[in-house]
Amino acid sequence: MADARTFVSRRAGLRLWLSGGWLVLLTLAAVLAPFVSPQDPLAQDLFAARLPPFWQAGAEAGFPLGSDSLGRDVLSRIIYGARVALIVAVIAGTLTCLIGATLGLVAGYFGGWPDLVISRLVDIWMAFPPVLFAILLIAVLGTGLSSIIIAIVVIDWTRFARVVRAEAMRQAAMDYVASAQVAGRSRAGTMLREILPNVLPTILVLLTLEMGIAVIVEAILSFVNLSISTDQPTWGGMIAEGRLSIYQAWWVLVFPLVALFLTVLSFSQLGEGLKDRFDPVLR
């Protein structure tokens, strides 16, 4: 039993370190982009077009991950693209979480007419196909960072609302909630101080998952050119461009894909890892 526990916690620890490490690294690079990126991400230099990454013959110093067909540095563009990805992840993820989790918590704990109203709203909302919904929203709002964020929040709050509602309902049936009433705690106090701490691990996992989803959605929208203006580097935009020259310069496609993959994976693993690490009940 003790062995199994240490095994689980060690594995959870490794997961936490790897995913957290990548996200910290990415965040630092994004914040310090002007200082750490080797080149101006927009500077074109046709004489330095399609340079291969550093380990291949013909590579040039200053272009560690190679350059694209316009001679722009791939690494610098990835770093600046991380800015957009992380801003969308953090802001859209947090807003989605706040709105969805609050509604879910209220519906699940209070029941009655608040639950009826919120649940019906969720049902109606989920009847819209999400991709169509997103493209429609962007068409109405116009492209831009805030449009992407609004589209993600508007579409995905139902995920939080549904899961948190179910969990809050399960918790509300426990005797510790009755016991809070016996102690004279108000309804709102019980929701915030008794139920919320018990729903928080679920919320945390959903939040990091949502951040990963936000990164993907941003990448998809910039891939189809519905994201921010085309001259700013985004991972989705890089992938779209790299696709055209895959046989001549695979690195233009592959490196942003790897960055995207690692980031999305890290977000989902971070939530699970944090839950395993800091949940007193599992510890």
Next chain:
Amino acid sequence: MSDMIYRIRDLRLDFPDMTRKPLFGPAPRIEVLKGLGFDIPRGDVVGIVGSSGSGKSTLGRAMLRLLEPSHGSILFEGRDITHLPESALRPLRRKFQMIFQDPMSSLNPRLTVGTIIAGPLRLHGFDDLGRRVGRALDHVGLPEAMRHRYPHELSGGQRQRVGIARAIALEPDFILADEIVSGLDVSSQAQVLNLLETLVRELGLTLAFISHDLSVIRRLCKRVIVLHRGEIVETGDTAAVFRAPKAACTRELIEAIPLPDPNQTWA
């Protein structure tokens, strides 16, 4: 102050019967408590027994106003609490406390034992929380260091002691204990019962003890109320009820007590 802690008259309570709910319109009501009346004087230890589904827990939850009766009246220390709204009940709640059957579910798993006991104290404006928590733990025979533990780190018996500590820390006038030993093994059962006996003696508690096990009631309670299908079928001195049970279901409950068989040997 009245020396009747509880005065209960013609208490009725019904639930909607969802199994017979028509497609449209309200579900028919099913009456679970069918007009109960009894008094609990200050300092009394009353047993409430009855078979499963007889309405014991429902009665307890109505007495604590976790449920609202549909009819009749509940006077607590002379004050009518039958239909008081939650906001008016809240300041009174310190005076009537409850110990729950399942301590795993009745202790918030994310809070430490210290926080669990201190929470209600803070709500009712007690000062000197640290010392009060320490004293409550001491009363139930748990070491001071337990306050930093989480419920899942304790044994079943220890958890139930935390539930008792939380209730007595508020210095209530009345405590309801709903089947508090039925989830424990025999030796923890005996320990928790001993503890309760001691606390009743030392703190002068008024206690209602719900159980389906008459042997536990016989040990602890002066008086007993026997419930059957939401009605009181028998009430009186525990010893007298044991000697000459009037109702058939009381006799059944008494017969259900395992008697030590003098003919049995270990060989």
